Amino acid sequence: MTGRVDTTIASAGTGKTTELVSLIGEDIKTVEPERILATTFTVKAADELIERARARLVDEGRGPEAVRLLSAMIGTINGVCGRIVSEFAIDLGRSPTNQVIPAEERDELLQLAADPVFARHAPKILGLWEALALGELKEKGDWRKHVACIVEKADENGIAAADLKVSARKSIEGLAEFMPVPSDAENPSTWDGDLRDAIGEAIRRADGVALTASMGAKSLEEIERLNGKLSRGESLSWPDWGRAMKLKVGKKADEVMVFADVLRAASVAARHPRLRADMEAYIEAVFACAADVMTAYEAYKREHGLIDFSDQLCLALEILRRQEFEDRLRERIGSVYIDEVQDSSPIQVALFLELARIAPKSRWVGDPKQAIYGFRATDTTLTLNASLGIAAETGGKPGVLAESFRSRPGIVSLVNDMFVPAFVRMGLPEKESSYEKVRRKADPAVDTPLSVWHFEGRYPKNQAGALAVAVADMLANRAPWPVGAGPNLSRPLVPGDIAVLCRDNADVYRVASALADAGIRVAAEQRGLFQAEEVELALAALRWTADHTNQLALAGIARLLGGTEEPTAWLYSVLAEGDDELEKLVPFASDLRQIRKRQLQLTPSEILDEVLVAAGVAGHSCRWGNTTDRLDCLEKMRGLARKYEETCRNTGAPATLSGLATAIEDDMATRPRSRDRNSVNVLTYHKSKGLEWSIVICTDLDSEPKTWPVLMPTTAVDGEVDWQKPMENRWIRFWPYPFGLNKDGVDIDVRWRNSETGRKAIKEADEEAVRLLYVGVTRARDHVVLCTAGKGNVDWLDRLAADPVTPHVILPTASGRPLVANGKYHAVRFVSWVEGEPVDVSPEAPFIALPRTMAVHDPLRIRPSDVASDEGTYTFTHANLYGEIPISGNPEMDDLGSAMHAIFAVDDRGRDMKARIETAKTILARWGVTGVLPEEVIAAADRFWKHLDERFPTGKVMREVPVHAYDGLQVISGRIDLLVEGPDDEDWFVVFDHKSFPGRPDKWDGHARKHAPQLGKYAKAVETAIGGRKRCIGCFVHMPVRGVVIGVQAMNAETGEQVATIA
Structure with a gap:
């Protein structure tokens, strides 16, 4: 160093x-x-x-x-x-403009690259997936999630695809830590049959036996279900074995006899050789698939110039x-x-x-x-x-x-007493674990900044309802909850001062729903962005803008705008002939039609903005109330539109309006957190890190760290961690759990906890749980509320104790009692709450939608070849080249025109005539043009070159000239067929455009008129590009088929004077 x-x-x-x-x-x-x-x-x-x-x-x-x-x-x-x-x-031999894949798009692009790999591996993996019934663990998705997780862990630890075989081997070898093997006296070949026979026998024995309703009767239902699977020729999954070994049986002897054989036969599941074989095969197959996915993903990124x-x-x-x-x-x-x-x-x-x-x-x-x-x-x-x-x-x-600038002294004192002993046991010195000073002073108007709330109720939903009552009471009676407004000053709280911290997202959704049901505005990510009425309306409008025949989308708009006076009017309109009646129910239908006409000029996200603002979808949504949250949801929808365009840019796929509608509807998006200061914050402990609030309510203190079963791949290190070589000796451990929702009482759960890996994992999980709770409590500036529920379990707080017998933190269970932490007393306010009907504490702010006119902008880019018009006043001159191109039959004129453009672009009068004709012949054949002789085209070219020599003898001829210039706020971009520029001492140039028009002489001027704007745009672009040093003195349409050059001159319709250039 x-x-x-x-x-x-x-x-x-x-x-x-x-x-x-x-x-x-x-x-x-x-x-x-x-x-x-x-x-x-x-x-x-x-x-x-x-x-x-x-x-x-x-x-x-x-x-x-x-x-x-x-x-x-x-x-x-x-x-x-x-x-x-x-x-x-550049030093690495890479492009400095490599596109970086945004983090939120990585999984989507990985899936795109991996799909062919998944298809190859699926037949083998699916059978093992079903045998292990891993789908019972619904929150973890399917086997592809396991593969994706292995790929992610490999990327994070610098493990190459080829080295995943080592991880697979070590994972398989590690199963011996907790998976027993049959003893020499056992005969595993009979175990499947033993369980099958025991199930049948149990059903026979149950006949006439009075089973306990809550135990034996339910166990019999489970036995009958298993017997049904066997009768249909299906195999029992390993979770089925797990349920069979955990049947609940009453104490009566005859009931015990009914299930005894099943319990005995199923108890061998953990040491069944077939279970071990299935797990090993699944581990090996998933790692092999992950290695192929990594290879495919790297190839995909190279092909598209991407890095993550x-x-x-x-x-x-x-x-x-x-x-x-x-x-x-x-x-x-x-x-x-x-x-x-x-x-x-x-x-x-x-x-x-x-x-x-x-x-x-x-x-x-x-x-x-x-x-x-x-x-x-x-x-x-x-x-x-x-x-x-x-x-x-x-x-x-x-x-x-070690000086706290954030929290009141009472909070700091509690943090020291609660956490410092636990941190010291983790190996952190006491000096680095505790606060030594506190900058803020205690609020004299508050007895204590600490509170304990207990929520009555058996189920989490009832407990969340009780929490809502408590928060509503806090907002209705704000005097006991003053919050800081500067150094040692205070003010009444507002809802945004409150943060409710939850253990995981499911708890966040439950608490947020309870608060919302109580009339309390909530700042929390919630499920179902596309179930929000405003987003549903915007999506329907987007779909109808994309496709005017989409009656379902139009009916959806009409239904959402139906109001309460005639809520079913839209339904009768659907039954009417055509869509006219439905459109009458959509006040902004004409605006959407106008937007539809401009689809080719706008990106999908720009069209969405037009739909929301110009057409008034956002304004109509806000009239439904809850304005801020509705606008937040629409803003998130806009973000998804930009994400869709970014994904298309990375993959090279076209971004279309219909594609946008499909993509954002398929996105499993959550509703965004409200930014309204009058909203109570609800979020997980993890997401609270780095933030702070005046009042922090810590919930879910009864939760336990998640250590077993091992559901997803994890990183492992051989030996001690060497900080000087942080990436060495790392591999990925994956042990799929075979018994589904049966997480205890299945033999291997105890063996795993007793194994070296298990003990280490439990220790790490307990320590991280302590750190997470520390993060939560230290978010508070003025008040901390610790919450218990139901029976008052505080498993999370128990992780702070030195041993499982002596609690380190004791919360009061009645008013007037203190909180005890590390043997020290802390005064708290204790309240017990029950679910009820709180008052509405969040009055709705009024909303007035201002009328908006739809702004129509010209497209950014102008292609002169796309500009055609019969309008304008022009004069025309004709120069006869004295020779036409004979045409036999009816060739496709567009193809003939393209071929002649190419011939005039490459023809060189200095070459041998045979070579010129052969080139023309090749080009005509490439375009599939018949009925025109190459000799005739070259003759027409010679006539044209002669005309240029005579008309512009000092000019420099340039063919297929690219041009790119600004025209006000627009950009002219195209390619000029032929440009003749005067010498340096002359300030002129002229523009020619070749047209394969075969019409009669009386049609020539009309055809030239259509292309006059195109020539004008080219002339203007050249003048702009060269800074006005030269001016255009002529624009011409060359018609080689008829052997004529037509000069086009714009005229002022009012004065009759010539215009300098064609506008």
């Missing part, structure tokens, strides 16, 4: 960004601003960092340095790596490691700042190590206590070891930010 690396542990709310801004400001005194490199976890954090750093420089009178800081490499790790790759792309975020990281790492680039990199990078280092993946740690080697000094800032993204390939052990190790090896200074 050549550079010094200082590290900073920044606890939540201790002014980490302020510290970074200060460090960068000091650094710029000795390092050029453009040589600063800083990475952040999110784009938002990067924007905040650079703007605050620039603002500080401006405040200090260092404006020029603030401007130069815009050239610094500050952004997310992928943004910074993208800059590095772009700057060194993983490629950016790998290419940047290659650049940083190549010795020939070191000098240039040292010139470019003077200081490095790494934010949120604890959330780094192994390849990112490898990048940071290389940057530390190149830069004279680096600063790594993070908080191991907030490492909560294990599912995103982060490695907490690696990042912690790397931070400690690199500081020690380079002589860097470790620092700690």
Whole structure:
């Protein structure tokens, strides 16, 4: 290592960004601003960092340095790596303009590349999938999700496709940790038959036995279901075996006898050789498929000139490691700042190590206590070891930010007592785990900033309803909940001050629905964007704009706009002849028709904007109330339209209006979070990281960490993690769980928990759960509410304890009792809530839709060859070339015209006549033109060349001249058939256009008139392109078939004077 690396542990709310801004400001005194490199976890954090750093420089009178800081490499790790790759792309032999696949589109493009691979592997994998009945775990999708996850893990850990065989082998070998084998005394060949016989016998024994309703009777139903499968010749899946070994039986002897043989026969499932064989075969097949998918995906990206975020990281790492680039990199990078280092993946740690080697000094800032993204390939052990190790090896200074600027003293005290002992057990020093100072003071108007709420109710839905009652009461009685309005000041709360944190998305949807049902506005992502009426209306309008024959779409618009006076009028209109009656029910139907006429001039997303704004769909939607949320949903729909166009650009597919309608409807989009300050925030603990609110309500304290069954592939490391070689010895472990929803009592669940891998996984999950709860509680500025429900289980809080017997945190169960954390008492307000009917606390703001006129814009690009018109006043002159081209039969004139254009473009009078005729013959044959002799076409060419020599003897002839120039707000783009330019000392040029028109002389002027605007556009484009140095003195239509050149001159209809050029 050549550079010094200082590290900073920044606890939540201790002014980490302020510290970074200060460090960068000091650094710029000795390092050029453009040589600063800083990475952040999110784009938002990067924007905040650079703007605050620039603002500080401006405040200090260092404006020029603030401007130069815009050239610094500050952004997310992928943004910074993208800059590095772009700057060194040519050195790598790559295009600097490679299109980067947005993260949200990667899965879609991967699926596109993988579809042929999936088709090849499906026959083998599907049989194993069904045998293991992995589809019972519905939340995890199908086998293709397993493949995609392996591909993702391989990308994150730099594992090549060819090396996936090693992961498959190690995964199979690892099954021995928890899967037993038959003993020598057992005969597995009879086990399938034993279970089949036992099931039949149980049904016979049950006849006449009074079974317990809640146990034996239900078990008999399960036995009969299994027997039905066997009777139909179907095999029992492994989840079927799991259910058979977990049958519930009453205590009566005769009931026990009914199911005894089934329980005994099914109990061997975990050590059944066929189960082991199925699991091994499935593991091997999925890894083989994943390797082929990786190969196909790489080929797809090469073919389309694409790279994804993983490629950016790998290419940047290659650049940083190549010795020939070191000098240039040292010139470019003077200081490095790494934010949120604890959330780094192994390849990112490898990048940071290389940057530390190149830069004279680096600063790594993070908080191991907030490492909560294990599912995103982060490695907490690696990042912690790397931070400690690199500081020690380079002589860097470790620092700690331990003064809370965010929370009230009562909250800080609780955080210290709740979490510090657990963090110390994880290996973090107490000094780095606790707050030492608090900047804010306690609010004298509040007895305690801590509250405990208990929600009565047996089911989660009832408990969510009780939470809604509690929040409604908080909003109705705001006096006990003052929130900060500056240093030690307070103000009444507004709904946006409140955040309800949930364990997962399902809990978010449930709580958000309960709050919405109670009349409380909610800022939360919710299911069903396309079930929102405003989006349904916009989509129907989009479909009818795309296809006027789509009566279903038109009827959908009419139904949604039907109102309450005649809600079924649209239905009677559907039955009428034609669509006229339906259109009468759609007030903006004429606007949609106008938009339809302009489809070819607009992109799909632009058409959507026209539909929403110009046609008034957004305005009509807002009249239904809940205006802000409806506009947010429509805005998300606009975002999906832009995403669709980006996907089309990446894949090379055409972007069409009907394609957009299909694509956005197929997207499993959620409704966006409301941005209204009068909305209560509901989100997961994970998504709350980096944010803060005045009041934080922590729910789901009864949830347990998810460790078993192992559903998806995970990253494994052989031996101890070496922070200096972060990507070595990594592989992917995949153990599919074979017993479906039977997650305990199936033998292997206990064996897995007792295995080395199981114990490690449980320990890591428990530790991450502690860190996640720490993140949640430390989001609060003024108040924290801890919630229990039902029986009051607090399994999540139990993870804070040193042992499972002695609780570390004890929540009160009645008013007047304290909360106990680490043996210390904390005063709390305790309230028990039940589901009820809260009052409406979110009055609807009025909305008035202003009328809008539809703006009609000319197309951006003008192709002169597409401009045709019979309008305008012109004069015409005729120059006879004295010779026509004889035509036999009826050739296709368009093909003849294309052929003659090509012949006139390449004909060279200096060549031998035979060669010229042979070229003309080849071109005519290529266009399939018969009935015209090549000799005649060459003769016509000679007549034309002679005419040019006589008419413009000093001119320079140029053929097929490309032209690109602005005409006001439009761009003229095309190719001129023939341009004659005067010599340098003469300021003229003329334009010719070849037309294969075979009509009579009385039709010549009319045909030339149609193409006059085209010639005018060409003339204007040339004058613009050359800056007006020369002017057009003539525009001509050459008709070689009739042997005539027609001059076209525009006239002023009022004065009769000639116009300088054709307009």
